[in-house]
Amino acid sequence: MTKPRVIETDQGIQGEPEVRIYDEMQRHHRDKGWIDTGAVIKSGIDSGLILELGPGPGYLGLEWLKNTERTSLTGLDISPDMVAMARKNAAEYGLHKRAEYVESSGAKMPFEDSRFDAVISTGSLHEWAEPVKTLEEIYRVLKPGGRLFIGDLRRDMNPMVKWFIWWLSKPREIRPGFLTSAAAAYTCEEAEQIMKQTSFDFRVKSDFIGLQITGSKPVS
Numbered sequence: 191m192t193k194p195r196v197i198e199t200d201q202g203i204q205g206e207p208e209v210r211i212y213d214e215m216q217r218h219h220r221d222k223g224w225i226d227t228g229a230v231i232k233s234g235i236d237s238g239l240i241l242e243l244g245p246g247p248g249y250l251g252l253e254w255l256k257n258t259e260r261t262s263l264t265g266l267d268i269s270p271d272m273v274a275m276a277r278k279n280a281a282e283y284g285l286h287k288r289a290e291y292v293e294s295s296g297a298k299m300p301f302e303d304s305r306f307d308a309v310i311s312t313g314s315l316h317e318w319a320e321p322v323k324t325l326e327e328i329y330r331v332l333k334p335g336g337r338l339f340i341g342d343l344r345r346d347m348n349p350m351v352k353w354f355i356w357w358l359s360k361p362r363e364i365r366p367g368f369l370t371s372a373a374a375a376y377t378c379e380e381a382e383q384i385m386k387q388t389s390f391d392f393r394v395k396s397d398f399i400g401l402q403i404t405g406s407k408p409v410s
Contacts (some may be wrong), residue, residue: 192346198374200319202244202269213247213279215364220249226253230310233339233404235353237261238307241331243296243324244268248276251310252283264306265291266299296324301331308337315342315353315381315403316374325388332407338390340403343375347399355399376401 203212219225227250236258242251245265255263267273273291280289294300297320309328318324328338352372359365376384378394378401385392385403392405 192377195345196373198317198370200317202267202270202317204269206271209275211361211363213275214361216247216249217358218360220253223330225249225253227257229402230339231257235308235310235336235337235339240308240310241306243268243309243311243316245276246272248279250312252280255285255288256283261288263289265289266294266296267291268295296389297327299327299331304330304333306336307333308341310339312341315340316371317334318378322387327388329407333350334407334409335405338403338405341400343372343400344377344396345372345375346377349370351399
């Protein structure tokens with residue numbers, strides 16, 4: 191039986207030391223080829239202006255920019271320290287003219303209606319204090335026909351897989367955070383129930399360690 195969710199945080203990762211450790215982990219994943227934009231691009235998100243919700247240090251969005259043309263990205267993160275790190279990494283990639291980062295909550299976005307061609311988010315769904323409200327904001331800022339891609343851990347992943355990922359996690363300081371994130375994550379069934387409260391056309395599916403939500407805002 192799957193254990194009940196244990197809420198982790200709705201404030202993101204705050205503080206320069208914690209952000210530095212998380213950046214080290216994400217950079218390690220990037221260097222190992224584990225930050226894969228293939229699923230995002232395969233979902234049809236391969237052009238235009240996209241919003242990345244909860245980008246952290248920014249590697250997924252920056253890799254997406256690197257693998258696409260005539261594209262730009264706005265990252266929205268609740269942590270000012272993470273926004274600063276993402277800006278630093280965008281400059282290191284040489285993509286600072288195509289990527290901007292804004293500090294704000296996903297439940298109240300500082301953007302006009304129908305601004306973005308797509309919205310992506312990986313690894314932050316379980317931190318949203320008000321997931322339906324955040325999804326309503328995503329819906330608002332998406333253009334009609336705009337696409338959605340959300341990836342996250344799932345709480346009911348195979349225990350052997352979970353502990354193998356824990357063992358692989360570097361630096362070691364990040365390991366407790368992986369376990370608390372897994373405990374706060376949704377199952378596919380729970381994610382479907384959340385999405386049913388929105389106006390998105392959507393699909394939820396499981397993968398090796400998590401879940402993927404793909405969807406779109408109807409044209410009319």
